[in-house]
Amino acid sequence: MSQSDQAVKINWTLLFMGWLLVSVSTTISLFFSSVLEYEPCVLCWYQRICLFPMVFILAAGLFPNFDESVIKYALPLSIAGGLTAFYHSLLYAGIIPESIQPCSQGVSCTEKYFELFGFVSIPMLSFIAFSTLIALLLILKRRTSK
């Protein structure tokens, strides 16, 4: 196997990991809303808008072979989602006061539904997922732009 074949294989695996991450996140997100019946707040919806399409966008980049243009399409979505998740986490933690945030109707964005190990909240999980994805995409970008 030549060196470039090896590199393409690693790229494919990295992208596959990214796809796995968004697919698992999407499944968990849907599980929260439709099985556990946690009502998604406005900010959650913005993050979901960024997350859900990536299941298909990243999958499209996996076939038939690794396609580097997927980075260009997935990065804006992951950055937008990551920023929203960051803002949401600050709001949830009480660092930004709730009164200046946009979701006054429906479910409050600081409604506590679930905290893993007592401190990992849903917005934080989302932030971790988006940051990991951004990191993966940036690594791929570096590897492909030689």
Place this chain on the structure above:
Amino acid sequence: MKYVLVGLTCVALILAFIGGSIYYKGLQVEKYGFMAEENAELFVRDHSPRLGSDDAKVFIVEFMDPACETCAAFEPFIKQIMDANPGKIKLILRYAPFHDGADNFVKILEAARMQGKYWETLDIMFKTQNIWASHHNYQPQRLWKILPRVGLDMERIKKDMHSPEIAKIIEQDMADVKALNVKKTPGYFVNGRPLQTFGSQQLYQLIMSELDRQYPQ
């Protein structure tokens, strides 16, 4: 190979989702069963209006709202099942006025109860609901014109509906709504067992299975 890997991952995620929901619903049934045994007053409070024989062994607890369209649609269905099984079913109504302003209609209904006209009032409220609460566009003034038909003293209603006892009933019911995790109306429990997926067929089956259990042939 790539296709197989991605395909299998999708299948695994879908199976995990389905498995998770089945597991979660099992836990819920167990939890509510336990609550029904240990903490029956969460389901039935002394103040809760009830219909049916005192000897009935099947208790349908319905969390409802007089302004809720689906509640109105389900009422004849429940009555039909009760009529088909005389003496075996008791219906207990609990309030869950989720929408803003919906609690006012609960207050009117409870005030009518003070005049001994609870079920008649509920019946006419449900039947004329499209006039005064079409798609949650509440128009109480229209209801005021309708209610005298069942012979209510409207002046007394206007006074009674603001009584602290009624406010307390709603407060208690809303606290139980939270404890039992009722998110939508109508929410049904049959002898403490929750209706897992919403639908008339599912409700019918739940009631029938509980009837079979309590009254073996």
